[in-house]
Amino acid sequence: MPIPALADNYIWLLHDGHEALVVDPGVPEPVMQVLQAQGLALRTILVTHHHADHVGGVAALREATGATVYGPAFETIPEPATRVDGGDTLHLLGRTWLVLAIPGHTSGHVAYYCASPEGGEAPILFCGDTLFSAGCGRLFEGTPAQMFDSLQQLAALPAHTRVCCAHEYTLSNLRFALAVEPNNAQLLHHAAHCQNLRAQGQPTLPSSLAVEREINPFLRCNVVQVAQGASQFAPHLDTQHPLSVFTALREWKNVFQ
Numbered sequence: 001m002p003i004p005a006l007a008d009n010y011i012w013l014l015h016d017g018h019e020a021l022v023v024d025p026g027v028p029e030p031v032m033q034v035l036q037a038q039g040l041a042l043r044t045i046l047v048t049h050h051h052a053d054h055v056g057g058v059a060a061l062r063e064a065t066g067a068t069v070y071g072p073a074f075e076t077i078p079e080p081a082t083r084v085d086g087g088d089t090l091h092l093l094g095r096t097w098l099v100l101a102i103p104g105h106t107s108g109h110v111a112y113y114c115a116s117p118e119g120g121e122a123p124i125l126f127c128g129d130t131l132f133s134a135g136c137g138r139l140f141e142g143t144p145a146q147m148f149d150s151l152q153q154l155a156a157l158p159a160h161t162r163v164c165c166a167h168e169y170t171l172s173n174l175r176f177a178l179a180v181e182p183n184n185a186q187l188l189h190h191a192a193h194c195q196n197l198r199a200q201g202q203p204t205l206p207s208s209l210a211v212e213r214e215i216n217p218f219l220r221c222n223v224v225q226v227a228q229g230a231s232q233f234a235p236h237l238d239t240q241h242p243l244s245v246f247t248a249l250r251e252w253k254n255v256f257q
């Protein structure tokens with residue numbers, strides 16, 4: 001479940017009825033409230049990257065609960081933490097998790113992926129600020145090529161994977177996606193669906209990779225209509241080259257109102 005925090009963050013919480021893990025707690029209070037209300041013991045804190053809105057609550061939650069903190073090997077995060085990098089596996093809440101190295105938003109950003117949750121549920125992806133619904137994170141530390149590769153790596157996971165992003169940016173991302181691909185019928189349909197959800201105060205997340213592959217321009221740089229859309233912003237773009245399309249889209253999004 002996503003716990004809303006700060007202006008537009010989600011702190012994802014997963015539990016088995018007794019023990020819980022949280023991802024990127026930017027603040028401690030809303031997590032403590034859920035733990036108390038549901039009688040859960042916090043065992044694990046997962047960190048995707050070092051930004052304050054993702055780690056601001058780590059120290060207080062660890063002190064209050066004794067939870068173990070896992071975080072990216074090459075970033076500065078609150079100590080003590082167990083460092084993880086792409087290819088590592090963790091055993092948490094009775095499930096196996098794979099760590100994915102996905103640089104771009106920050107240089108050491110990681111994601112946590114569970115291929116087979118209990119009870120035949122769909123796979124789970126905690127992707128921090130790398131993949132958003134209908135968008136992707138800004139390139140604060142990495143290169144366009146790194147981010148492009150990271151997004152390709154995530155997009156290659158199974159279609160029914162639940163995509164648990166760290167921010168509710170979906171509606172503004174969808175406005176941009178529609179500027180790129182105004183005639184994408186699935187995008188129009190999904191935008192109406194998400195507007196409904198937000199009007200009712202509901203999160204638009206988790207999304208799924210099946211949906212993102214159809215509506216997220218940053219995962220569709222090889223689609224002719226997306227390349228044509230990007231060339232509105234970058235007229236001399238090589239529309240045959242997906243990384244060039246991606247780079248143009250990311251630059252356009254940075255200045256898109």
Ligand SMILES: [Zn+2]
Pocket residue numbers: 049051105129
């Ligand atoms: Zn961030």
Ligand SMILES: [Zn+2]
Pocket residue numbers: 051053054129166167
């Ligand atoms: Zn963030």
